[in-house]
Each structure stands twice: as C-alpha cells, then as structure tokens.
Amino acid sequence: MRQNIYLSNISLNEAIDIFLEKIKDFKLGREYVKTYGANGRVTAKPIFAKISSPFYSCSAVDGIATVAKKTFTATDKNPVRLKEGVDYVVIDTGDPIPDEYDCVIMVEDLIWVSQDEVEIIKPAIPWQNIRQIGEDIVEGQLILPQSHRIRPVDIGALIAGGVFEVEVYKKPKVAIIPTGTELVEPGEELKVGDIIEFNSRVFAAQVEEYGGIPTRFDIVRDDFEKLKAAVDKASKEYDIILLNAGSSAGREDYSKKVIETLGEVYIHGIAIKPGKPVILGKVNNKPIVGIPGFPVSAYFIMENIVKKLINFVQGYDIKDKRYIEATLSKRIMSSSKYLEFVRVKLGFIDGKYIAAPIERGAGTTMSLVRADGVLEIPEELEGYEKGTRVNVNILKSEDEIKNTILCIGSHDLILDIAADLLAKRGKFTLSSAHVGSIGGILSLKDRETHFATIHLLDVETGEYNKSYVKRYIPNRKIALIKFVKRIQGLMVKKGNPLEINSLEDIVKKGARFVNRQKGSGTRILLDYELKRLGINPKDIIGYDREEYTHISVAAQIAKGNADAGLGVFSAAKIMDLDFIPIANEEYDIAIPVEYLELEGVKQFLEVINSEEFKNELDKLGGYDYSNLGEIIIIE
Ligand SMILES: Nc1nc2c(c(=O)[nH]1)N[C@H]1C(S)=C(S)[C@@H](COP(=O)(O)OP(=O)(O)OC[C@H]3O[C@@H](n4cnc5c(N)ncnc54)[C@H](O)[C@@H]3O)O[C@H]1N2
Ligand code: MOO
Numbered sequence: 001m002r003q004n005i006y007l008s009n010i011s012l013n014e015a016i017d018i019f020l021e022k023i024k025d026f027k028l029g030r031e032y033v034k035t036y037g038a039n040g041r042v043t044a045k046p047i048f049a050k051i052s053s054p055f056y057s058c059s060a061v062d063g064i065a066t067v068a069k070k071t072f073t074a075t076d077k078n079p080v081r082l083k084e085g086v087d088y089v090v091i092d093t094g095d096p097i098p099d100e101y102d103c104v105i106m107v108e109d110l111i112w113v114s115q116d117e118v119e120i121i122k123p124a125i126p127w128q129n130i131r132q133i134g135e136d137i138v139e140g141q142l143i144l145p146q147s148h149r150i151r152p153v154d155i156g157a158l159i160a161g162g163v164f165e166v167e168v169y170k171k172p173k174v175a176i177i178p179t180g181t182e183l184v185e186p187g188e189e190l191k192v193g194d195i196i197e198f199n200s201r202v203f204a205a206q207v208e209e210y211g212g213i214p215t216r217f218d219i220v221r222d223d224f225e226k227l228k229a230a231v232d233k234a235s236k237e238y239d240i241i242l243l244n245a246g247s248s249a250g251r252e253d254y255s256k257k258v259i260e261t262l263g264e265v266y267i268h269g270i271a272i273k274p275g276k277p278v279i280l281g282k283v284n285n286k287p288i289v290g291i292p293g294f295p296v297s298a299y300f301i302m303e304n305i306v307k308k309l310i311n312f313v314q315g316y317d318i319k320d321k322r323y324i325e326a327t328l329s330k331r332i333m334s335s336s337k338y339l340e341f342v343r344v345k346l347g348f349i350d351g352k353y354i355a356a357p358i359e360r361g362a363g364t365t366m367s368l369v370r371a372d373g374v375l376e377i378p379e380e381l382e383g384y385e386k387g388t389r390v391n392v393n394i395l396k397s398e399d400e401i402k403n404t405i406l407c408i409g410s411h412d413l414i415l416d417i418a419a420d421l422l423a424k425r426g427k428f429t430l431s432s433a434h435v436g437s438i439g440g441i442l443s444l445k446d447r448e449t450h451f452a453t454i455h456l457l458d459v460e461t462g463e464y465n466k467s468y469v470k471r472y473i474p475n476r477k478i479a480l481i482k483f484v485k486r487i488q489g490l491m492v493k494k495g496n497p498l499e500i501n502s503l504e505d506i507v508k509k510g511a512r513f514v515n516r517q518k519g520s521g522t523r524i525l526l527d528y529e530l531k532r533l534g535i536n537p538k539d540i541i542g543y544d545r546e547e548y549t550h551i552s553v554a555a556q557i558a559k560g561n562a563d564a565g566l567g568v569f570s571a572a573k574i575m576d577l578d579f580i581p582i583a584n585e586e587y588d589i590a591i592p593v594e595y596l597e598l599e600g601v602k603q604f605l606e607v608i609n610s611e612e613f614k615n616e617l618d619k620l621g622g623y624d625y626s627n628l629g630e631i632i633i634i635e
Contacts (some may be wrong), residue, residue: 011379012304012339015270015342017279019305021311022266024443025288028170028239028313035158038150039166040211042314047144049161050541052134057097061129064110064118065101068126076121082117097130099327104129137161147315169314174212175234175241176200181222181252199244199298203291208301210310212240222252231258235284240309245293247277255279255290265290271379273338274362275300280538287313294362323391324398326353328375329408329448330435333383343371344392345431347406347450354448355392356408356433372396372404372431387446400429405600407432409440409452410521412587413570414484414623417616421607428600437521441472444590450601451591453483455521459528464586469634479596480632481589483608484617485624487580488525491554491572500564501530501580506540513542514553514562522550525585551575569622584624593633605629607612 010018030044059065066088068145071404074080082088091097091104103124111119137143143161144154150166160164183197184190197219204214215238220230227246234241246255247268256279259265263283268290270278274297279290287309291301311318326346334340344355355375359367373392377383384390394401405422409417411434420429435443440452456468469478492500498509503526506513516522530537535545542562547553554563558575572579595601607613609629617623 008267009271009337010267010269012270012272015267015280016305016308019266019287020308021312026239026285026287026313027315028172030167031170032165032167035155035164035166037159038166038168039152039155041150041166041171042211042311042316043144043146043148043150044167044169044315045146046142047140047142047163047166048160049137049139049163051137051162052139053137053160053162054131055133055139057133058096058131059093059104059129060090060131061099061104061106062092063090063104063106063129065091065097065104066124068103068124068128071103071105071120071122071124074120074123079111079119079121081113081117081119084118089120102126102130117155137542147317148315159345165486172212172310172313173237174207174214174241174310175217175238176203176207176214177217177220177227177230177234177241177243178245179220179227179243179255180245183219185219196445199291199293199295202295202299203242203244203302204307206243206306207310210307211314212310214257222246222254224254224257228258228261231283231288232262235262235286235288239286239313240306241283241286241288242291242306243279243288244291244298247279247290247292259283259288259290262504271338272300272304273335273340275341276338277303278305280305292362295365296362296368299368318352321393324353324394324401325357325375325389326373326392327448328384328386328388329354329356329433329443329446330439331383331386332357332375332377334377336380336382340377342375343367344373345370345406345433346372346394346396346401347401347404347431348394348449349406351448353401354393354406355390356435356443356448358407358433369514370431372401387469403428403600404431405598405604406430406438406449407451407453407589408435409454410434410437410445410587412453412484412486412568413620414617417620418604418608418613419579419614421610421616422604425603425607428603430604436519437468438472439521441468441590444478444592445473445572450595450598451481451589453488453587454590455585457521457524457528457585457586457631459524459531462528465590466632466634467589469590473590477593478634479591479593480634481605482586482627482630482632483588485584485626486587486626487569487581487622488522488566488583488585489569489572489579490564491557491567491575491577491579492575493557493560494578496578496580498563503535503582504535505536506564510541511563513540514545514547514556514559514565515543516550516566517546517548520548521585522566525583525592527552529583541580547632566597570620573621579622596631 013598050147055346107314143157177501182195184194201215202282246253265281267280277292278301281288291298347354372393375392422430437454437456443449444452458467550567553565553567554571554575
C-alpha cells in the first residue's frame, strides 16, 4: 500500500481560525439546568433579574428602627430619650423596616435607661443602616451576559435575583476513538510490540476538564473499513470526534483517508512540535480532530486545539493560559519551521524565575508529569541562548513555584525519594533537572539553581568535587554538603558466566564492554581506574561503544549485547544483573552558603538527614551514607 503524502506547514493560530470558521454553523443545542448545578456551564442567552435583592428595605445592622427626625437634637449634653413601641422597635440585621420608621441605630450607640427606654447622644441620618430595595440587584437588571462561563459567585447572584433555572449550551458529547493494531487494554498480557492504550483515558479526563462529556470507544485495529464504521457511527451520535493516532504518513495511517471518505479534511499538518501531523476536518457536519499518537504530541493538540473547540461549540472563547517571565538556564535550539513546546522545570531564585528545560521527546509522558511550565518557542526563532528572559506558560501557581527548591545537576534515584519525603511535609517541593555534574556547576555559577548535585573525580588528586567547585565558581561562597557514596561497579549477566571480578578481567577474558559517554562522571571514573591499573583502553573490546545512562548500559548487558559495563548498583538491581563493586563515588550537593538559611533548603536538609530517608537508601542498596549531612565550606 502506498504511504500518504501530507502536511501543510500552516501556523497554529491560522489553522485554528480556518477550522473554527469552517465549523462555525455547528452549534450545540441548549438546555435549562438548575442554577445551583450550573457551575462551569456557558450561558446561551443574557440573564436578567426576576426580582430585586433585597426585595424589601431591611436593616443592615442589629439595633433599633426609629424616626430620624426625633433624634436631630441629640448631643452628649442633651441626650434624646426614646421609648419602645412609641419611638422605636428593636430590629436585627436583615429584618424588614416597618413603614413608619426611616433609620436604624446600631446597638453599640444606645444607652439603655430601662428595659424599654434608650438614650442616644448623636442624631441619626434618614436611611442610615438601611439596605434599600434593590440595593444589590434591581429587578430587570442584567446579571450575566450570554456566552459567559458561570462561576460560583454568579450562582449566588442568579439565585438572589430570582433566577432558579438557567438556559445554557448543552455540553458537547465527545467520542474518543483509540486506533492501532499494537494497542492493548490495560491489564492484558504484554508481548513485544504491544503498547498499553492510555491516550484515550487522558483525553477523557481532559475533555471533562474542558467542559465536555467524554465517551471512549473500544480500540479499533488499523483497518480502513473498521475505522470508517467507527467514525461514521461516532459522527451520528456525538458532537465532536477525536480520532487518536494514524495521523501520520505510515502505511497503516488511515485517519486522513477515513475522514476524506466520510467528510472533509481542512488541514493536515500544522507547524508545531510536537503535534505536527494533526488533522482537522468535518464528518456528518461534526468537527473531527485526528490526534497524533505520541502522548506528548497528543497532549499539546488537546490543550491548544480541542480545548478551544469544546469551548467554541458552546459559544465561548477560552483564553486561560497564564505566563510568567523567566530566565532560561541553558541554551535551547529549535527548528525555525515550527512553534515548539518545551517542557521546563521552574524555580524562584534571588528574586527571579528560572526555567530549566527537561526531556523533549514526543513519547515521554514523564516530561509532562514533571513539567512546571511550557516554554513556547515561536516559529521564526532558532531557539534561545542561555540567560534569555522568556515567557513561560505556567502549569502551577506562582506560590507553588516560589515554594520550589530547584536542583540542577546529575541525577540519582535518591533525589526522587528526597523529593517525595519533602512533599509529604506539605509546603515545599523539590524540582530537579538533569543536566550532569558540570551543567549543574555552571547553573550554580550563574545563579540559576538553589543547588547542584555533582560527582566529579579530580584525576590528579583522586578527590571528589571540591576542586571543581573551586575552579568553576571562584566568586561565590559555596558549601559542599556530603550526600552519599555511590558504589560503582561492574555489571555482568546474572550468575557472572565469564567470571569477571575486576577491570583487569575484562581484558583477560576478552569480555565485550559497553561504556558511558565522554564527560560523564562514570566515564571519568573508568578512565581514572584504567590509568591507575595500567590498562590500555584500546585493549577493551567495546570501549568506544557509548550509552547515556546507567540503565541503558544495564539494558545492553541484560539483552546479551554486551558482557560488562560500569554503573551504579541500583541499575544492576533493576535489570537483574550481578554487580562487582569497583569504587566509591562521592555524590554531593554544592550549594551557595547563603541558601543554607532558606526555609525550603533547611527542610530538604532535615529530610536527607532523617532516619526515614536513610531507611529508603538501605532498601535501594548500593549507597554508603556515613558522612551524610556533613557541611564543608569551600574557601
Ligand atoms: N514519514 C514520516 N513519519 C512520521 C512523521 C513525518 O512527518 N513523516 N511524523 C512523526 C510525528 S511528528 C508523529 S507525532 C507521529 C504521529 O504518528 P501517528 O499519529 O500516525 O501515530 P502512530 O504512529 O499510530 O503512533 C505513534 C506512537 O504513539 C503510540 N500510541 C498511539 N496511540 C496510542 C494510545 N491510544 N495510547 C498510548 N500510545 C499510543 C503508538 O503506539 C506509537 O508508539 O508520526 C511520526 N512519523
Ligand atoms: O510532531 Mo510529532 O507530533 O513531534 O511527535
């Protein structure tokens, strides 16, 4: 079968304008709902008050209702005496004012002379302390315009104004069709090539959040006729159709063809990344969106197009993105052909927001879970230099961001454990961006992180971390907080079939090695050890074969593609490999001395010094925490 050829390069805003123009005649029906249940609904017509509020004159205070004229002569020296039943009645806040009275005096201003007599020493002004009819809402007044999204405060005004039912747009019924022969339902047994279907579940939650009613269809295999039947059915019974995956140009990507056959495709391809191959069209007069399969691409299509669509059919133009200005912690390149959405971690350091970019892949759902914000790099730019002030769409409140401790540096699982224990305390969160030890040190130097986690061996002295901090950050007073010693060792297949017990054995036994990339702490350690032992790297088979993480090294050995590699114990444990300890690596926290006083940092230090944290380290294994918490000021 021939592949599709596609993809226009239209901008996001242009595409949305064209799409909404094409479907502008499609509007949802209307319905009446109880006012108290109308939160979040969109008014289908203007709503006017049926009664005034208050609808009678009433007292605004507790006191007595009287006639102002009778009090005009009252002074300190010449109090006026009033008698109950003759000159006044006692009245509480909210009580109606009897016709014969025209003002209310607060109980605090009364001098009680007897059970039923009071004196006052200040004249009252006519209508004082009286809420007049319609003071809040006047009968016939506009309470809400049409196309207004009803909020909790609106419900109060509507009910006070005698409106107990409101006419709103029906919520759109949204059909979600997951497609793909590789998809299996959660819980089904997995074999190579299977993907657990989850996009549709994310969409359903998003549709609800946007104000629609989601219905998820069963997974449809990559089969033109089956897909056509599902879309046809959905377009007859639902208001909006979301067709997930098969939006690209592959042999089994039928989405475009199905939509074309049943209706019209207006746009295939938008200049955004991720999310480029999106399809916008109409079937049976119903809007349909073909959403790319990759979860991150799908997320941005939902947030930027489907959210607008769900609001548009209810007559509402949503613009609810919130932005802050932040300083970029590292240079980021982007193609000038696309508007790119880059997930970032955010922190607030020395009075300014810092944005640290994280993973960019379209398949990395965790980048969305971890993101504090999204940096939108415009189409016409090729990226931003480190230090540029950029606008970031925030996914958290500014308060939450201000209570975030930012860590930029080398990653280790134990940071996630510390983050969890810190979050449990309720106030602060730890956000970490993984850029390696040197990247972390550079961020410290540029005041873009609260602290950096580092493990850098000085090959001259054999000492960890200190000399790097001194060399890279000469102008800031930095403390090194001892964190853990990580046991680095050789990972070998379970049972150690080649009987490798040292680095020398790699050469002796002719084992196939898999290395880490140049510049990584582990690579520096390996080279240091090889030099110390007098081993020539050229004698190691596979010395030039590089992987980027501990886990990927472990995975190569588990798959049988290599016999040995250097890495941390936890990676060996996860991949069920044997582990031969080689050296202890010092993984420490470098932090400006002044930040030791920050409340969030103090709490973080309490967390890592706690027994609970150490217990977690014991469970993981491979960590020595005998010096944990020791603070060394680097002079
Ligand atoms: N020749 C070209 N190939 C591709 C291009 C291109 O321009 N030219 N664009 C790439 C881009 S960008 C994207 S995005 C993807 C979009 O692909 P499809 O929409 O056709 O999606 P699939 O290939 O079917 O799936 C991609 C990926 O996502 C997983 N997936 C799909 N549905 C679900 C689901 N419901 N739950 C969880 N995961 C799902 C799927 O298994 C795949 O791994 O095309 C590129 N190709
Ligand atoms: O544009 Mo695709 O949507 O990057 O992954």
